Structures are given as C-alpha cells and as structure tokens.
Amino acid sequence: MFNLKALQKNKTVRYGIPMMLLVVGGSFGLKEFTQIRYDAQRHRKRLDPELEAQVDVQRQTNMLEEQYEKIKQANLEDWKNIRGPRPWEDSREYQEQQRSRQNKKD
Template sequence: MLNLKALQKNKTVRYGVPMLLLVVGGSFGLREFTQIRYDAQKVKRKLDPSLEAKVNLQKQSVILEQEYEKMKDASLDEWRNIRGPRPWEDSREFQEQQRRKRTPES
C-alpha cells in the first residue's frame, strides 16, 4: 500500500506515462485511420474493366514520332496568340474581334 501511494505522488508516473501512452497509442490509431482513407481512394479509382481496356489502348496508341509528324506539318507562321476575355467582356464578341485583327497587339 505504501508503494502504491508513492507511485501516485511520482510526477513521472502521474503525467509522463499517460502522455507516453497517448503519443504511442495515437500513432497506431492514426495509422489505422489513414489506412482506411487510402483504401477508400483505391476503391474509387477502380474503373469498369471494359472502360479500363479502352483507356489503356488509347495510352499505348500515342507514339511520339506520329505526334512529331503532325506538328511538323502544322503551319506556325500563321499562328497568333489570342488572349481570353476579361470577366466584364463578352467572350464571343471579343474573340471574334481579336480574330479579325490583322496586326498583332503590342
């Protein structure tokens, strides 16, 4: 009984041990909660098998040399930079006005 009273008065046992249990136990608890989060993200990311096959087919069909040939044939001399409209401007009217201009803005 005397040892129990002495342990209750000891500050390390009274404050340190619960704090240590909270930190160590909290890390294990957080690991479980974050694992649930990542598992849920994996479930959301799964695609329908037929759709996944189409996506993979499209990814594999793009070849760098083919894209280069497309860009090589494009006429970049006639290209102009057309800025987008500001929020207070009518977008269609402004873009048509920009396309009609012959000289680039400075």
C-alpha cells in the same frame, strides 16, 4: 503493498506513462484512419480491367497522333528565339521593342 500516495507523487507515473500511452496509442489510431482514406481512394478509382486497357491504349494513340500533327504543322525554318522580359522590365514596352526590331529586319 504499494504505497499509493508515493505512486501518485511520482512524476514518471503521473506524467510519463499517460504521455507514452498518448503517443503510442495515437500512432495506432492515425494508422487506422489513414488506411481508411487510402482504401476509399483505391475503391473509387477501380475500373473494369478490360475497359481500363482500352482507355489507356486509346489515350496513348490519340496523344501521339495529336503531337505528331502539331509538329508536322509547325514551321521550324523561320523559328526565332526571342527573350522574354525580365521581372524589372515593363513587358508591354519590351514587346513593342521586339516588334519594332522585327519590323525593321523584315
């Protein structure tokens, strides 16, 4: 028969085995909790497939048409590349300088 006192004094039995149980058991427990989270998200986002297809097609066509109209209305002939202020520069002062330069050129 095992000597119970010797087993209780053994550091591996006293600290190692509970630690291993905590680590291994914790990973299985966390897996279950995270799986519940992802299942709930999947369930919440689920739409009727026909409705989802209609929404996707409508989104794409609207986005393309809007972008086309914006590009069509943009005047690209008079476009100028203007540098923004550096972090150490005062933005209002820099804007005034840019405006005065632009007024002098016009």
